[in-house]
Amino acid sequence: xxxxxxxxxxxxxxxTPGLRRTEPxxxxxxxxxxxxxxxxxxxxxxxxxxxxxxxxxxxxxxEKRDMLDEEISQFISEGYSVDELxxxxxxxxxxxxxxxxxxxxxxxLAVIRGVTTKELYxxxxxxxxx
Numbered sequence: 001x002x003x004x005x006x007x008x009x010x011x012x013x014x015x016t017p018g019l020r021r022t023e024p025x026x027x028x029x030x031x032x033x034x035x036x037x038x039x040x041x042x043x044x045x046x047x048x049x050x051x052x053x054x055x056x057x058x059x060x061x062x063e064k065r066d067m068l069d070e071e072i073s074q075f076i077s078e079g080y081s082v083d084e085l086x087x088x089x090x091x092x093x094x095x096x097x098x099x100x101x102x103x104x105x106x107x108x109l110a111v112i113r114g115v116t117t118k119e120l121y122x123x124x125x126x127x128x129x130x
Contacts, residue, residue, distance in 0.1 A: 106120055106124075
């Protein structure tokens with residue numbers, strides 16, 4: 001035990017950042033009850049939304065669904081198939097993954113050479129829009 005501990009009761013262990021310690025003798029009465037910054041829901045509203053706004057949201061979702069169904073019908077009438085579109089999407093994902101790897105390698109090469117990636121584009125026959 002530290003022989004100076006009884007003489008200096010305010011010496012404590014290491015402080016934890018972000019936490020405030022209260023001194024003995026200070027009361028917590030100065031701290032009021034917690035008040036949320038969010039307004040409390042009005043009576044009859046379980047989570048702050050009215051029945052009218054829920055019906056409006058439902059109506060908007062139905063309209064969006066109808067619009068998407070119309071687009072799907074248009075694609076089918078133009079000769080596109082779901083399988084073909086899914087394959088195209090898969091190929092786009094693969095292309096983006098490969099492009100990301102290429103960008104990463106260009107970045108590493110630029111760091112090694114001490115230049116910007118923009119300066120490497122002409123060397124590899126790339127356009128800035130690529």
